[in-house]
Amino acid sequence: MTPKAxxxxxxxxxxxxxxxxxxxxxxxxxxPIVTKQLSDNGATVVKVxxxxxxxxxxxxGPFTGDKPGINRSGFFADFHSxxxxxxxxxxxxxxxxxxxPLIEWADVVAxxxxxxxxxxxxxxxxxxxxxxxxxxxxxxxxYGANGPWAKHPGYGAQGQAxxxxxxMTGWPDRDPAMPKGAYSDSVSPRFALAALxxxxxxxxxxxxxxxxxxxQIEATTQLISPEMLVYQVTGExxxxxxxxxxxxxLHGVYPAQGEERWIAIEAVDETQWQALTAILGHGxxxxxxxAAGQDALDLAIAARTSPRDPFELxxxxxxxxxxxxxxxxxxxxxxxxxxxxxxxxxxxxxxxMGTLKYNGPAYRFxxxxxxxxxxxxxxxxxTEAIMLxxxxxxxxxxxxxxxxxxxx
Amino acid sequence: MPTSTAKALAGLRVLELSALSGAVCGRVLxxxxxxxxxxxxxxxxxxxxxxxxxxxxxxxxxxxxLAFNFGKKSVTCDPDTDxxxxxxxxxxxxxxxxxxxxxxxxxxxxxxLAAIARQANPAVIWTEIxxxxxxxxxxxxxxxxxxxxxxxxxxxxxxxxxxxxxxxxLPVGLIQGGAEAASAALMxxxxxxxxxxxxxxxxxVxxxxxxxxxxxxxxxxxxxxxxxxxxxxxxxxANRFFTRVVWETRDGHIFxxxxxxxxxxxxxxxxxxxxxxxxxxxxxDEILTRHDxxxxxxxxxxxxxxxxxxxxxxxxxxxxxxxxxxxxxxxERILLAPISTIDGVFQNAHFRARGLxxxxxxxxxxxxxxxPASWVRMGATPLTIPSPAPVPGANxxxxxxxxxxxxx
Numbered sequence: 001m002t003p004k005a006x007x008x009x010x011x012x013x014x015x016x017x018x019x020x021x022x023x024x025x026x027x028x029x030x031x032p033i034v035t036k037q038l039s040d041n042g043a044t045v046v047k048v049x050x051x052x053x054x055x056x057x058x059x060x061g062p063f064t065g066d067k068p069g070i071n072r073s074g075f076f077a078d079f080h081s082x083x084x085x086x087x088x089x090x091x092x093x094x095x096x097x098x099x100x101p102l103i104e105w106a107d108v109v110a111x112x113x114x115x116x117x118x119x120x121x122x123x124x125x126x127x128x129x130x131x132x133x134x135x136x137x138x139x140x141x142x143y144g145a146n147g148p149w150a151k152h153p154g155y156g157a158q159g160q161a162x163x164x165x166x167x168m169t170g171w172p173d174r175d176p177a178m179p180k181g182a183y184s185d186s187v188s189p190r191f192a193l194a195a196l197x198x199x200x201x202x203x204x205x206x207x208x209x210x211x212x213x214x215x216q217i218e219a220t221t222q223l224i225s226p227e228m229l230v231y232q233v234t235g236e237x238x239x240x241x242x243x244x245x246x247x248x249x250l251h252g253v254y255p256a257q258g259e260e261r262w263i264a265i266e267a268v269d270e271t272q273w274q275a276l277t278a279i280l281g282h283g284x285x286x287x288x289x290x291a292a293g294q295d296a297l298d299l300a301i302a303a304r305t306s307p308r309d310p311f312e313l314x315x316x317x318x319x320x321x322x323x324x325x326x327x328x329x330x331x332x333x334x335x336x337x338x339x340x341x342x343x344x345x346x347x348x349x350x351x352x353m354g355t356l357k358y359n360g361p362a363y364r365f366x367x368x369x370x371x372x373x374x375x376x377x378x379x380x381x382x383t384e385a386i387m388l389x390x391x392x393x394x395x396x397x398x399x400x401x402x403x404x405x406x407x408x
Numbered sequence: 409m410p411t412s413t414a415k416a417l418a419g420l421r422v423l424e425l426s427a428l429s430g431a432v433c434g435r436v437l438x439x440x441x442x443x444x445x446x447x448x449x450x451x452x453x454x455x456x457x458x459x460x461x462x463x464x465x466x467x468x469x470x471x472x473x474l475a476f477n478f479g480k481k482s483v484t485c486d487p488d489t490d491x492x493x494x495x496x497x498x499x500x501x502x503x504x505x506x507x508x509x510x511x512x513x514x515x516x517x518x519x520x521l522a523a524i525a526r527q528a529n530p531a532v533i534w535t536e537i538x539x540x541x542x543x544x545x546x547x548x549x550x551x552x553x554x555x556x557x558x559x560x561x562x563x564x565x566x567x568x569x570x571x572x573x574x575x576x577x578l579p580v581g582l583i584q585g586g587a588e589a590a591s592a593a594l595m596x597x598x599x600x601x602x603x604x605x606x607x608x609x610x611x612x613v614x615x616x617x618x619x620x621x622x623x624x625x626x627x628x629x630x631x632x633x634x635x636x637x638x639x640x641x642x643x644x645x646a647n648r649f650f651t652r653v654v655w656e657t658r659d660g661h662i663f664x665x666x667x668x669x670x671x672x673x674x675x676x677x678x679x680x681x682x683x684x685x686x687x688x689x690x691x692x693d694e695i696l697t698r699h700d701x702x703x704x705x706x707x708x709x710x711x712x713x714x715x716x717x718x719x720x721x722x723x724x725x726x727x728x729x730x731x732x733x734x735x736x737x738x739x740e741r742i743l744l745a746p747i748s749t750i751d752g753v754f755q756n757a758h759f760r761a762r763g764l765x766x767x768x769x770x771x772x773x774x775x776x777x778x779x780p781a782s783w784v785r786m787g788a789t790p791l792t793i794p795s796p797a798p799v800p801g802a803n804x805x806x807x808x809x810x811x812x813x814x815x816x
Contacts, residue, residue, distance in 0.1 A: 016599045029622060041595065056672050061647075062623060062630040068704070074626030125787070145785075147762040152738045153674045157644075157653070158745035161663035164753045168577040169566055170639055175654045176661060176747050177639035179576050180565035186620035187580075190587035191436065195784040197594035198416035198440040202789050204601050206414075210788035218764050221780040222432075223583050226460070226472035227750045232777045233462040233471075237751050241577050243554070247459045251554060253563065253572040260636075262573050264558035272550070318549045325555030327564040327573050330628035330635065333618060338559070341544035344615055345625075356629050362585075362615035363592035364541055366608040368599050 005385035008374065009084060015042020016368045020200075023048065023099075023106040024083065025123075027055040029156065029185035030216050031112030031140050032079035034192045038108070039082035040361060040370050046102065046386055047083045047377065050090035051408050054379050064353045070379050071352045077376040081348060081358045085377025086386050092406045096122055101391045103131045108196070110138040114153065115145045125211040134209035136199045140192050142184065144215030156182020156216070163220040164227070170240040177240075187223060188216035244294065249273045253327065254302045256310035262327040263310045265301070265317065275320040279313070280304040350375035380408055415441020416789035420597070423447055423503045424480070425521070427455040427511035428579060429537040429613070431476040432586025433593065434507060438479050439781065439791045442505075445803070445810070446477065447485040447496065452800030453512070464773035466799065472579075474797050475779065476586075478768060482798035483807060487521055498811040500525035500532060504600075505593045509537035511582075515548055522608065531606040535593040537585045541612035551613070553579040560617020561624060568639035584620070585613040644669045649711045652718040654747065660730040664744035666721055667701035668714055674743065675702040681740040682721070691724045754778075770796035 012018045020043040024035045027049075039045040049055055057076045064072040088098055099121075103109060109128055111118050118124050118139070125137050139145060142154045160166045160183035170177030192214045199212050221228075227238040243264075245251040250267040267273040273290075277283040281304065289300035305313060310326045317324035326332065333339060334357060342364075345357035353375070361370050387393040387407075401407045420442040424434040438444040446453070461468040483499070486492035500506060506525055508518055515538075522534050536542065539551030557563040557575050567574030589611045596609045618625070627633045635643060640654035644665055651668045654661055666679055679702055686692070695717050699709050725733070730746050737744045746752060759765065765778040773796065781794050803810070 016595050033619070037591070037595075059672060060623070062627040062633065064630055066631060074630045075623040078623070078626055143758060144762055147758045149738055149758040153678070153741050153743060154745065155743070157663060157665065158743065161745040161747045162753070162756070164748055164750050165576060165578070165580075166663060166747045167661075167749045167752075170574055171568070171571065174568060175640040175656065177567045177574055178642055178653050178663065180562060180624070180635070180637070180642075181620055181622045183620060185622065187584060187587070190584055190591055190616075191783060193591040194436050194440065194587065194594055195416075195786060197591060197598060198789070199786065201420075201594065201598060201601065202414070202416040204598070208788050210786060212787070213785040214783070215762070215764075218759065218762070218780065218783045221753060221759070221764065222435075222587070222783055223578055223580060224750060224753060225475040225780055226470075227578070228754050228780065229471045229475050229777060230460055230462055231750050231754060233464075233775070237749055238460075238577075239749060240574075243572065243575055245554065245577075248552075253554075253558070253574070255572065260564075262558075262564065264555045264563060264575070266552045266554055268552065318546075321550045323550040323552040323555045325551070325558035325563075327558045328561045329564055330561060330621070330624040330633075333561045333625055334628060336559070338540045338544065338546045338549075338614060339618070341546060342541045342612055342615065344612075344618065353630075356626065359618060359625060360615075361592075362541075362588055362612050362619060363595075364543070364610050364612075365592070365596060365599075367605060368596070368607065 001385050001388055005382065006389060008382055009385045009389045011044055012042035012373065014368070015371060016365065017041045017043035020044070020108065021106045022046065022108045022110060023102050025109065025111035025113070025118070026140070027112060028057055029079060029182060030188050031110060033185070033189040034138065034140065034196065035083065035110050036079050036081060037193050037361065040372050045083045046390070047080065047085050048099070048102070049085065049087050049379060051087040051380060052089055052091065058379065069352070074353070074356060077350060077353060077356060078358055080376030081346070081372040082374060083377060084382040084386060085380060086383045087380030087408055089406050090121055094404065094406060098391070098401065098406060099123065100131055103128055103135065105390060106132065106135065108136045108138065108200070112140045115141060115150050129209065134203060134207055136196070136203055136209045137211045138192060138196050139211065139213045140188065140216060142216050144218060145213050156185035159184025159217045159220060162217050164224045165220065168224070168238065168240055171242045172240060184216040184220040188214065188219040191219035191222065249290070250276065250297060250301065252298050252301065254305040256305050256308055256313060258310065261310045263305060263313060264325045264327060266323045268323070272322050276317070276322045279316050279320060279322070346372040348372060348375040352378065383407060414789050415792060416786060417441040420504045421445065421502055423499055423506045425508040425512055427453070427509055428458070428472060428476070429582040429586040429589065430507045430509035430512060431455065431473070432583050433535065433537065433589040434480060435476045436587055436590035437505065437593070439783070441789065441792055444480040445499065446480050446482045446798065447499070448482055448800050449486045450484055464775060466773055477797040478779070479792055479795045480798060481803040482800055483803050484801035493524065495807065496521065497524050497528045501528045502811055502814040503529065503532055504597060505533040505535060507535040507589060507593065510539060526606070529606070531600055531604060533593050533596045533600065533606055534608045535589050536608070536610040537589050537613065538610055539613050541615065542610040553581045556581040556613050556617055560614050560620070562617050562620050565624070565635055565637045567637050569637060573637050581613045581617050584616045585611050588616050648707070649709070649714055651714055652722065655722060655725045657725055657728055657730045657733060661747040662725070662730060662733055662744050663747050667717055668706050668709070669702070674741070677741060678743040681742050685736060685740070686724045689724065689727070691720065693720045695720055766794055768794040768796070772796065
């Protein structure tokens, strides 16, 4: 084992999860985002991929140099900071010879397959518990382990449609607009992590492990819990309403100077409204527009924002206590003064992809800071180091496994 | 199925001084078994009256307040009075986690209360949900959910190109910030279990929104690509071409990315199944098989070809009812989903079969409703069963019991 390989598998010296061991079978986005919170806070996370069927987001762009390649996806990279990578032929009849010691080593097993896949490998919860009696297992899937759609393949874009997020986005006179991304992949990790933490806390206090099973879409329905209550009590079905929001004096997204430049502005109360009219000028005309209704007000505001530089206007609003936000493009985010001041992006070096800024966590711990320790693993990058340094196999064992086709 | 009635967070006490996001944090912790005590001024916190409201026997009450505050306790505590401060300190001594958010109080008020709480109880986890996090020059800037959807980069990516970017019509940042806070507070509590050390945790809602983009910041760094927003037609992932993702059915809308949405066998099989179905109804245009629409070459297919193929598929989908599409999709693994409206989510057969919805009967309010409360299945420590939300000061009589036995 090279010193570099040995250094990668050495447990973190600090971080909330230093010493916590995770066997990570998750793939795509919703699962890996959860285990990233563990690895970026010091846990040793071994990501297990089947080299015959690697994580599918390795096949999703953007690719370095615009050239698809198994170790070139920025999509994959962002969710795999501080994780170790191991590649095994999981469909090999002897795969458990390698995986069993990994489970014995682990405190947590995480997986996000369609229900049945782990069972097929002999790694269902019952089997895992036989190997390690106090194991905590997180299973995250789009639909959950049972129910009529449990085995239906899907991803988060379907998830946001099924949970009302998609229907709540767009203009009332047009088809619902698809929100960017795969929203249930972004929402569910926050709930999954809370549940996983609760299970770990229970285990710490009682010694008892358990199976935590989460459906990504069920977690995402928490976002429309109030609207479902409204529906049950009044029969009213909330729907997309463009950028209108009842209760605010002003609430909209307005044009600004530059190509595709927009600024969201909201005046929640009279103080903010007065401050805004002072910034935009022509207060009397704006009062008249306000009295004439939302359409007239939006037009009047847009006429005043469109010649303005969006960032300067936002700075003025901030100074005056008016909520305003430039509709940041991805390029803006990398330069955003607030995110920069918050230390959001972490530059990490990857052998094939060079140095890229990874997204760090949205939370900050005063005394136990998170740390993105290294870039995402290339497929199987740490296989040998894990086999020798964590699982206790010999170099001869590794050679034999290779010859037999379990390892590449 | 759970074999016990033990709660994962049994014995954990949470104090909540919140508006929306802090209440969501408390919601998650309460579901996992913590005792959550709301501290409210006389007459209740302002958020009880936020929009939209529903009629109950107690008057008009906020739907979001009810949805996120059932099963909690309420104690009258006004930290602006001497007596209130004493009560606050006494409760803080007994608490494990205290959560607050910027819609409830400003940073000065937070600092003042944090100092009192942490002096009374150095081991407490002080949790703050803020627009931009702590410790930077922007920590005090005004913000709302919509301006944060803009600043987090998500707003820019949603909506038809001939109109301004459009928000998700739900307070997604605030709710996700609350769930993120629950996760982070439990991580800090885990650290405390091991070391006895308390600390402050803060959440940036802007950063939570950045986390909903999935690959946008990487797409900019790697390809210099700022994705353009879309509505029913958009560029999926980091594609250079537009594809249709929202389709009109005979009686509603579905989400479906049949072509050009990225690689993977599931996509290819889904498309094959669609073609088989279309053929049964005489839709056999040559364009449907002119390209390998989901294979490696998909990135090189001209836009006009995508437009042509989606035109043919749209003609077919228009002839089908949503229910028929979904049933067939589940049977044949076609990657589509209904764009469910709020009532559709509430009636969804899969959620119903899995038992997502849990009844809540609140006689005092005259409410007999169902909540999407079963968002995770914990094998050993089932979630708390919903019980009514407290009236302001509902637990005032229990105050001395609550603080008894806690060393001063």
